[in-house]
């Protein structure tokens with residue numbers, strides 16, 4: 001019913017428009033966006049979901065971030081068009097994204113979001129991991145893609161250092 005493909009440069013503005021529709025105005029003022037400034041997303045993990053007519057129904061992006069001396073993937077933004085919410089597309093994008101991330105060797109994923117939703121994908125509150133303020137610590141969640149990947153990983157989340 002939905003086709004998932006890696007986002008291409010041609011998809012960028014369509015995905016931006018979907019995010020603008022689904023999030024409150026000023027989304028780019030959120031502190032999590034400062035972690036993305038001037039950093040490329042992880043291209044093979046940015047996915048577009050199109051319906052049978054080729055219309056964009058959902059999208060997810062991932063960015064690399066630094067957690068103290070370790071790297072992690074920042075999940076988001078993710079959005080599903082209001083006409084398709086509740087059909088399992090959000091779950092499909094997250095599960096597919098996490099699976100692809102694991103296959104690429106990423107070990108841990110972090111996000112800022114609602115635990116009641118993300119808990120179903122294995123995300124739990126990360127103690128001792130600080131997103132840029134102001135971020136409610138209860139919304140800082142993580143999942144390990146390899147065993148114990150979050151053990152001992154603590155500290156401030158910062159923009160990845162340029163290679």
Ligand SMILES: CC(C)(COP(=O)(O)OP(=O)(O)OC[C@H]1O[C@@H](n2cnc3c(N)ncnc32)[C@H](O)[C@@H]1OP(=O)(O)O)[C@@H](O)C(=O)NCCC(=O)NCCS
Nearest residue numbers: 022078079080085086087088089090091112113114116117
């Ligand atoms: C959050 C979002 C991506 C979920 O996508 P979706 O395709 O509707 O989700 P799914 O169909 O996989 O799951 C739907 C279920 O999640 C629940 N759910 C959705 N958002 C939730 C939230 N913020 N908190 C708790 N539960 C949530 C729904 O109530 C529904 O529950 P049910 O399975 O018991 O019926 C989508 O609602 C959206 O784009 N929202 C606006 C943008 C946004 O908030 N993005 C996330 C920022 S952290």
